[in-house]
Amino acid sequence: MRVPFIKMHGLGNDFIMLDARVDAVPSIDKQIASALADRNTGIGCDQLILLEKSQLADFKMRIYNSDGGEVEACGNASRAVALLHGSAASVETNGGLITVTPTDNGARVDMGVPSFDWQSIPLEYAMDTANLPLSWEELTNPIAVNVGNPHIIFFVDDSETIGLDRLGPLIENDPLFPEGINVNVADVRNGAINLRVWERGVGLTKACGTGACATAVAAIKGGLVTSPVKVHLPGGTLDIQWADGQPIIMEGPATESFRGTFEWDDFA
Known part of the structure; x- marks a missing residue:
């Protein structure tokens, strides 16, 4: 047919x-x-x-x-x-x-409302998702959040210098993440976020909407930016709005x- x-x-x-x-x-x-x-x-x-x-x-x-x-x-x-x-x-x-x-x-x-509970990410065992004591080479102390699907976020000095095509699959398939995970590397400049994403089951993409949401939430929660915030991805820009306890609003x-x-x- x-x-x-x-x-x-x-x-x-x-x-x-x-x-x-x-x-x-x-x-x-x-x-x-x-x-x-x-x-x-x-x-x-x-x-x-x-x-x-x-x-x-x-x-x-x-x-x-x-x-x-x-x-x-x-x-x-x-x-x-x-x-x-x-x-x-x-x-x-x-x-x-x-x-x-x-x-x-x-x-x-x-x-919808993001979740920071380790079981909802999910992680293999309990950890502080706001400051995970983990590292993969130069990527250290990430934040984990579930925005409908699981994300781990690393804030770095320059997201363009990270070998995400190599590190992404290593992190995605780490046993710590029983359902796999989406990997985000971001830097903050002039009140906006620059973001690259390794998508679980896909690889590097030009844009990831849930990745932009998860990274914006992590940055707002950590005091790195204020809401609303622009998230610049290789394919273009999304506008993300969020306050603690409230749903994430994405426009693009x-x-x-x-x-x-x-x-x-x-x-x-």
Whole structure:
């Protein structure tokens, strides 16, 4: 059967969107998600997004990384979903309920309240997530936070000098993180954050919305910046607003690239 798809991106973090609210989509597994995501033999993407009907919200968003693994949240995809849906909506994700609202320049997303509890990250054992006594070469004393998915944040003098393509997979797959972790390296300049992210199950990406949220929360909580704060990523800039005990508000662009169809059996 031929299945329609929509290719979208948020600051270069790109997605294959499958809308099962409109058209029937066969069951997705790790093999077909990774095959579709392959940039040489598939359509190519960082994440495959499946929209489904929901009994808890206006609809559900399921997220598959390019390695085929299903994950809990994706901030950039949330903005793309807002643009695709065309109006404000509540969205069920595996990381919890969020709300999305299209804006003139993209979308505004209520990402929910972050968690700093070690069990919700999760970590293998109890630690102070605001100052983890850990190091991987020059990366030391990170902060851990869950914003729907797990993140570890390192504040450094210059994020561009860090070999994240080498250190990222080492940290992502450390036994301390039983479900893996997204790795963020950031520096603060002139009240704004410069950020690079190694995404769990994807690798280096041009932008990571949840990474921007997690890093902004860590920086605000640590007194390094004030809210709202601009987070500069290789693909562009996001605006993040947060206060202790409140939900994270993310604003930024999203873009539809093109539409097409594919033969399901070619990838199953």
